[in-house]
Amino acid sequence: MAALRVATGGGHWFSALALGVTLLKCLLIPTYHSTDFEVHRNWLAITHSLPLSQWYYEATSEWTLDYPPFFAWFEYVLSHVAKLFDREMLNVRNLNYSSSRTVLFQRLSVICADGLFIYAVHECCKCIDGKKASKELTEKPKFILSVLLLWNFGLIVVDHIHFQYNGFLLGLMLLSIARLFQKRDLEGAILFAVLLHFKHIFLYVAPAYGIYLLRSYCFTANKPDGSVRWNSFSLARAASLGLIVFIVSAVSLGPFLALNQLPQVFSRLFPFKRGLCHAYWAPNFWALYNAVDKLLSLIGLQLKLLDPNKIPKASMTSGLVQQFEHTVLPTVTPLATFICTLLAILPSVFCLWFKPQGPKGFLRCLILCALSAFMFGWHVHEKAILLAILPMSLLSVGKAGDASIFLILSTTGHYSLFPLLFTAPELPIKILLMLLFTVYSISSLKMLFRNEKPLFNWMEKVYLLGLGPLEICCELIFPLTSWQPRYPFTPLLLTSVYCAVGIAYAWFRLHVSVLTNPAARRTKKQ
Known part of the structure; x- marks a missing residue:
């Protein structure tokens, strides 16, 4: 506790x-764990038992190493602690090994790694603007x-029940964001570069980092209207980012x-043969x-x-990870998803360059x-929704619209994680934790912005309340039917599908807020 107080600058409530948590x-250590538990146990075994040259070739288990090298080295370091608990977990051929000591070690490893996340949250709290407030x-x-x-809620159930190391990784991202808010751009760039080599899913947000650092760090002066002075471009600063x-x-x-x-490593990192959707569809456009x-x-x-004999055999509702063809609509290819994603991020990237709003504009992007x-x-x-929910928390305490x-x-993104915990003992746990977090989030933000307009209109209230009947239908009624x-x-x-509607709506509203932000328009007119 004393060490935690030092790390948090003596904040007693933060320490508590x-x-x-x-x-x-x-x-939650004794709770159910998913196949991701075996994934990481196998990676411990691979990195500890095999030479470097075999790490990305080993295929005894179907859960092959498919994270970037820094995460592999992270598993390698953990494996040297793991052997003090149970050496058998480090045997590559001990598939689906989960002794009580193995479970204890892997659960504790996630909890300890979350120390970085706790520190990152503390640094993010420093970024809340208090210049004009008591x-x-x-x-x-x-x-x-x-x-x-x-x-x-999402981070707790995904990491500490389902099992992953998202807290550690998202802690790196939040710490990088905090450094950019604190005008320590090089530190933020280093942290993000390291993060990319821990988990390549963070390539999703790389355009925001690239554009923001290019504009705010490499250009040393701006015109009165907010546009850049092209003669103020610092080649030395650009070179320093490139060197990082x-x-x-x-x-x-x-x-x-x-x-x-390298070709073998990249083939593991980007396996396009897994199909458009995961076994449980992420609640998105697809x-x-x-x-x-x-x-x-x-x-x-x-x-x-339609001819029943001509309908593709690979069903998108079979619950399997595989490629399939759509029956009526055009079949979606990886290239099509890339083009759609690129078109979707262009407006926010455009605003980040032409309508700069400092670190907050970067965070929105x-x-x-x-x-x-x-x-x-x-x-x-479906777990990738946490990449948006956690950074959005920083904006939620600043403006009622963002809240x-x-x-x-x-609320929608967290509820969409419910199917990850499908065993009976975890049902009351996930419902209770979800309710506690949601009730606190809504009540605290309503109180924070009590002097402004209501946070929800009637349609939004009806939609969010609809999650209750949906849960009753899925958990209680449907299992009793003949269907x-x-x-x-x-x-x-x-x-x-229900959660996809809410997430798409939030995505649309955030786009509108970026494109119509009054501060951005004022910057352009000045």
């Missing part, structure tokens, strides 16, 4: 929040933000370049696209407009990049 994580008025948003981040990317990439990929294994295609195919069969990639990317995992978008996005044996994936489909 951090300690409280850490104790909760310890209580200490009391700035402490309240900081407290709310700390709860929204440290006690984030080169050095980090060389440290990460250099050993595999020396082994002539979930809606798939649902429309499925509906049209059913109508076509009923009206005898980052969130939109993450959301756009989630909405239109290839084989998106409204955050509440819709977080369950024939259509077992119906609850997943309903959850995905």
Whole structure:
């Protein structure tokens, strides 16, 4: 506790929040864990038992190493602690090994790695602008933000029940964001470059970093209207950013370049043969696209407009990770998803360059990049919604409009994670934690912006309240119906499609707020 107080600058309430959530994580150690638990156990075994030259070739388990090299080295370091708990977990051939000591070690490793996340949250709280407000008025948003981040429902259930290391990775991203807010641009760039070599999914937000650093760091002066002075471009600063990317990439990929294994590494990092959607559809545009295609195919069969023998055998509702063809609508290719994602992020990137608003403008662009990639990317995992929800927490305590978008996005995005925890003992846990987080989020943000317009209109209220009947239908009613044996994936489909509507709505509102921001228009007119 004393060490935590030092790290947080003596903030007693912050220490209490951090300690409280850490104790909760310890209580969740015995809960269900997914196949991701075996994924990371296998990676511990690979990096500990095999030479570097075999890390990205080993295929004894189906859960092959498919994260960038820094994460592989992270597993390598952890493996040297793991052997003190149970050496058998480090045997590559011990598939699906989960002794009590193995479970204890892997759970504790996630909890300990979250120390970086706790520090990053503390640094993010420093970025809340308090120049024009009293200490009391700035402490309240900081407290709310700390709860929204440290006690984030999605992060707790995905990392500490389902099992992953998102807290550690998102901690790196939040710390990088905090450094940019603190005008420590080079530190922020270094942290993000390192993050990319821990998990390549953060390429989604790389355009926001690239444009912001180019404009705010490489150009040393701006015109009165906010546009850049082209003669103020600093070649030295641009070179320093390029050098950072080169050095980090060389440290990460250099050993595999020396082994002539880069093609093999990249083939593991970008496996395009997994299909458009994950087994459980992420609640994005393609979930809606798939649902429309499925509906049209059913109508076509009923009206005898389609030949049953010509319908593709690979079903998108089979619950398997595979490639499939759509029945009525055009089949989507990786190139099509890339073009859609690129078109979706262009408006926010454009605004970041031509309508600069400092670090807050960068943060909006980052969130939109993450959301756009989630909405239109290839084989998106439902857990990727956390890349947008956590950064959006920082904006939620600043403006009522942002708070409204955050509440819709977080409530819908968090509920979409429910199917990840499908065992009976976890049902009351996920419902209770979700309710506690959601009720606190809504009540605290309503209180923070009580002098402004209501955070929700009547349609938004009806939509969010609809999550209750949806849960009752999926968990209680549907399993008792005669449809369950024939259509077992119906609850997943309903959850995905319903949540996709809310996330798409939040994405649209955030785009509108960026394109119509009054501050941006004033900057342009000055």
